[in-house]
Amino acid sequence: MEFSSKLLENAVNEMSQLPGIGKRTALRLVLHLLRQPEHQTFQLSEALSKVRAEINFCKSCHNISDKILCEICENPNRNSALVCVVEDIRDVMAIENTSSFKGLYHVLGGKISPMDGIGPQDLNINSLVEKVKSGQVKELIFAMSPTMEGDTTNFYIFRQLQDYEVALSTIARGVAAGNELEYTDEITLGRSIIDRVPFEASLKS
Numbered sequence: 001m002e003f004s005s006k007l008l009e010n011a012v013n014e015m016s017q018l019p020g021i022g023k024r025t026a027l028r029l030v031l032h033l034l035r036q037p038e039h040q041t042f043q044l045s046e047a048l049s050k051v052r053a054e055i056n057f058c059k060s061c062h063n064i065s066d067k068i069l070c071e072i073c074e075n076p077n078r079n080s081a082l083v084c085v086v087e088d089i090r091d092v093m094a095i096e097n098t099s100s101f102k103g104l105y106h107v108l109g110g111k112i113s114p115m116d117g118i119g120p121q122d123l124n125i126n127s128l129v130e131k132v133k134s135g136q137v138k139e140l141i142f143a144m145s146p147t148m149e150g151d152t153t154n155f156y157i158f159r160q161l162q163d164y165e166v167a168l169s170t171i172a173r174g175v176a177a178g179n180e181l182e183y184t185d186e187i188t189l190g191r192s193i194i195d196r197v198p199f200e201a202s203l204k205s
């Protein structure tokens, strides 16, 4: 792609770093922004800079939060003995939308994927184990996407926690194999939490 302006080329190159955005789409988006009123483009760039510079992760569950603890962890009406383990923040949002879950979350920040060079040490697994060790958690629900990486991650955590007094369960497989949690409809996802099964039983099936 030949550019008549270095500034335009830079903007397109940066934009095309985003997932699913090729050079052509990036060019279309940048040209669109140039046609917008100047203040609108500045608002966008300011919102992005601010979210990047000021975002916090909840100290307890690693959800995105504006404060030290997120609103879910801070809510006294939530059951802190019940913790749902999810891959990322989008899964928290998807499960919250179902209104079927009144416990807390633990956001791992990804899943174990040797192909992508992601090991257990790259995820928020130690803090989960510590949480269980402290005795405050009575049940953990694995709500990872039913993919090979999700299963590997569940199994790794299961092995770490086997010797502790904590019930381990996994969401029912109403979530079709290979599906990402965030694309599952709310009713199916809500049911799959209510109909959860003991983790060890899920290993035999």
Ligand SMILES: [Zn+2]
Pocket (backbone or CB within 6 Å): 058, 059, 060, 061, 062, 063, 069, 070, 071, 072, 073, 074
């Ligand atoms: Zn939290």
